[in-house]
Amino acid sequence: MNNTFLYIITVLIWGSTWIAINYQLGDVAVEVSVVYRFALAALTLFIFAYFKKLPMQFSLYQHGLFALFGVCLFGINYVLLYNAQQHINSALTCIGFSSLMLINIVNTRIFYKTKITKQVYFGGAFGLFGIVVLFWPQLSDVELGAATLLGLTLCVMGTFSASMGTMISIRNQKNHIPVLPANAWGMFYGAFFMAIVAVVKGKAFTFSYTFEYISSLVYLSIFGSVIAFGCYLSLMTRIGAHKTSYANIIFPGIAVIISTFFEGFVWSSYTVIGLMLMVVGNLIVLSKPRKTKALKTSDKKVITA
Structure with a gap:
């Protein structure tokens, strides 16, 4: 797949997942729903890898990276963002998470010495300002108090965790580990981490057998996790984390x-x-x-009379 197609697929899927997430809210605790989501996504990837005969055995060190990758991107990220929304509205959460592009710019500069052009900074500023304008009616009523600051802090911490997860994914790909096996193990460890969080918080592992819950769970697992994260993390290596991260700015639109x-x-x-x-x-x-194009002196012709 070319980069444009991967980018469009990522934006369209993540722009639509909020509908499915709405159907996940209700009888089942959100932490438990996240466990189901990434467990199903991991199982799907493992089955696909088995039939495609993809390598799935890795060293203990590589599994350590997979676990760190999964906990950061599919675990801590979600825990902090869900807790943030208990203190701030969805508009502020969306804006806070959109700072992922800026955080990725800093992290890619630190970890991979990636040079960022003025074009990226300029375009990113346009996008972030656009999100603020888009949600301004909801933002204008927000009171900047202790609860709001706590929510924004949790949101930024969750976004930073997501960025660290993507940095590890880039490292895995640079070490020639395919995206699919890395995602399979990462989502497995992320689901396991979220299961521990759910148990610690005393959440019951119930299940809703309604069509809305099951269909939204399948959509979030297959499209929102397997396909969208596969496209997104592949783009990280192809066009850079700073450019790929703009998807997080455009999908609220x-x-x-x-x-x-x-x-x-x-x-x-x-x-x-x-x-x-x-x-x-x-x-x-x-x-x-x-x-x-610089004009080389060797290409110049000197005409003498």
């Missing part, structure tokens, strides 16, 4: 568009301006930089 059709979301001037800024930022970040 996709969610708003979907909400227009399924929930009757009414657009305002903030919606239009916010989406326009996000799209412009996306084009700036992903467009190829112009190359200036």
Whole structure:
């Protein structure tokens, strides 16, 4: 698959997963639902790897990296973000998580000495400002108190955990470990970690046998986890974490568009301006930089009379 297709698939799937997540809320604790989600995703990847005869045996050191990768991206990340939403609204959580692009820029610079162009900074600023404008009606009523600061702190910590998980994924790929086996083991360890969290918090491992819960669980596991994370983490190595991370800025815009059709979301001037800024930022970040051709002196012809 080419990079453009991988990027579009990631944005479209993650822009639609919020609908499925809504159907997960109710009788089953969210921590337990996350366990089911990544356990099913891991099982799917293991079965696929078995039939494709992909290598699944790795050293103890590599399993340590898989465990750290899974706990960071599929465990701690979710625990902190869920706890953050107990103190702040979804708009603030979305904006906080969108800082993933900036955190990835810093981390790729630290861990992989990646040079970031002014184009990426400029486009990222457009995107982040677009998200703020998009959610401004919800943000204007927020009171900056202790609870809000706690929620934002948890949100940023969860985002940092996600960034560390992606850094480990990049390292695994640089060490020639395919994305699929790494994701399978990572999601397995992430589900195991979340199961421990659920037990410690005293959550009961119940299950809802309704069509809405089961279908949303399958969608989140197969599309939201297996496919979307596979595309996203593959792009990390192909085009860089800083560019790939812009998907986390653009998918809330996709969610708003979907909400227009399924929930009757009414657009305002903030919606239009916010989406326009996000799209412009996306084009700036992903467009190829112009190359200036220097005129070599050896190519110059000297004409004498």
